[in-house]
Amino acid sequence: xxxxxxxxxxxxxxxxTAFLESVGVxxxxxxxxxxxxxxxxxGGGSAMMTELDKTATLVRGMVNAxxxxxxxxxxxxWDEENLTAxxxxxxxxxxxxAAIFVHGRTREQGFGGTVNLAGIRSVVQAVKTIxxxxxxxxxxxxxxxxxxxxxxxxGVSIGRGAFYxxxxxxxxxxxxxxxxxxxxxxxxxxxxxxxxxxxxxxKVFGEELGCRMFRxxxxxxxxxxxxxxxxxxxxVQVSTRAEFLTVLEDYQRWRQQFLDERGELLPRxxxxxxxxxxxxxxxxxxxxRWVPPPRLLAGSALRLPHGxxxxxxxxxxxxxxxxxxx
Numbered sequence: 001x002x003x004x005x006x007x008x009x010x011x012x013x014x015x016x017t018a019f020l021e022s023v024g025v026x027x028x029x030x031x032x033x034x035x036x037x038x039x040x041x042x043g044g045g046s047a048m049m050t051e052l053d054k055t056a057t058l059v060r061g062m063v064n065a066x067x068x069x070x071x072x073x074x075x076x077x078w079d080e081e082n083l084t085a086x087x088x089x090x091x092x093x094x095x096x097x098a099a100i101f102v103h104g105r106t107r108e109q110g111f112g113g114t115v116n117l118a119g120i121r122s123v124v125q126a127v128k129t130i131x132x133x134x135x136x137x138x139x140x141x142x143x144x145x146x147x148x149x150x151x152x153x154x155g156v157s158i159g160r161g162a163f164y165x166x167x168x169x170x171x172x173x174x175x176x177x178x179x180x181x182x183x184x185x186x187x188x189x190x191x192x193x194x195x196x197x198x199x200x201x202x203k204v205f206g207e208e209l210g211c212r213m214f215r216x217x218x219x220x221x222x223x224x225x226x227x228x229x230x231x232x233x234x235x236v237q238v239s240t241r242a243e244f245l246t247v248l249e250d251y252q253r254w255r256q257q258f259l260d261e262r263g264e265l266l267p268r269x270x271x272x273x274x275x276x277x278x279x280x281x282x283x284x285x286x287x288x289r290w291v292p293p294p295r296l297l298a299g300s301a302l303r304l305p306h307g308x309x310x311x312x313x314x315x316x317x318x319x320x321x322x323x324x325x326x
Contacts, residue, residue, distance in 0.1 A: 004073065006031035008043030014061040021066040027098070028066070030059065032074040032088075035107045046075055046107035049084050052091050060095035069098035073135075076119040079108035083119065086126035093127045100127065101157055104136040121151040133157050139164055141175035148176075163220040166193060187225065187265075191248070194221040202241055211238050218244075226265045230254045 003025050007013050017028045032055070034045030041047075048055045063070045072092050077083035089100050102123045104115035115136035124132045131154035134147045139161040147156050161168050171182045185193075197217060201210035218235040222228040231251040238244045258269040 001025055002027040002029055002071075004029040004031050006034060006039055006044040008048065008058070010058040010061050013058055014065045017062045017070065018065045021068050025068065027069045027071060028062070029101070030062070030070065030072045032072050033101075033103050033107075035075070035110050040107070046078060049074055049088055049107070050078055050082070052084065052088050055088065056091040056095050059092055059097060063096035070096070071099040071101065072097050073101040073103070075103045076106050076116060076123075079106050082106075083122075085119065085123045089123050089126045089132070093130050097130065099131045099133060099154075101133045101135055104134065115147075117147060117150045120147070120153060124152045124154075131155060135159065137161075138172075139168075141168070141172040141181060144172045145176060163217075164223065166197075166221075184224065190221055190224060191252075194218065195248075197221075198241065198244060207240055211240055211244060214238070214244070224271050225255070226269045226271055227255065227258050 003020050005013060005016055005020075005028060007016070013030070020028055030048075031039075031045055032048040034040070036045065039045035039047075048058075059070065059072065074085055074088060076085045083106070085102055089102075092100065100123060102120055104117060104120045105111070105113065117134075120132070120134045120136075133155035134151050134153035135157040138144050138147065138156055138158045143161075144156045144158070147153060156172075158168055158172070165171070167182075167185055174180070174182050198210070198214050201214050201217075204210065205213060215236045215238065219228075219232050222231050222235075225231065228251070231247065231254075234247045234250075235244065238247060258265055260266055
């Protein structure tokens, strides 16, 4: 498991990294990409891309304090006039960072516009040996392949796309290996995974907090349920697992009016198809309403050569690593 840290005080970041290693964490990632004002105001997140020497010194202290890999997640720069990612990537490679994750937008862009693949490619070309993992607008397997093809990155990290489609990792690996898309999971499978998701959140956070947090998660699953107004109105009020199961049971009965004799959604109630050629979130703008996701359970699909060594520590040939969306 990897844990991401943000901060700007060298001693605090060093000590936090050492503590995480002592409790069994496998890797530490540094957040240099968060555009949120309250994070940047204290020198963390994207603000770290504006003072390269200071940032490199901080990171060197973290790397030298532990044996586990230390990685960094950044954006292309503060704004279009300050695209510092290539220079920062070189500086971080020099102090021993194991890998770079780069979101193809600037801090000024936030999550607007589209990802700059050429900007990611410039970071790939800036480093000598460490892997660069691209990030941003990966909402389909086709988008992942496009990022690989156009940037030369070693891996693709998926954040918000996993909330649209939790199966995107499996589907992307299959598409990269075969060139063939997998079918979407049926309604029953979506419900099964959604319930499992809630069970895990209750196990980790306790029932009350876990259910409150799941109020933000459940509507993401419902985006592919077809008509779901009745479900969405009530699920954002649940406080216990029993309440959630009642809402789900009532919704499944209500949903039957939209089904044919085989139990499938009638054509006019089916959600819009995901385009086989869609390569960015912008191409779905007519079919989806963009909602800020919960800051949980994002991940990265990596495609690295077997046994690839990135600075300190090693990454497996193909794996899933947690990474926070920034």
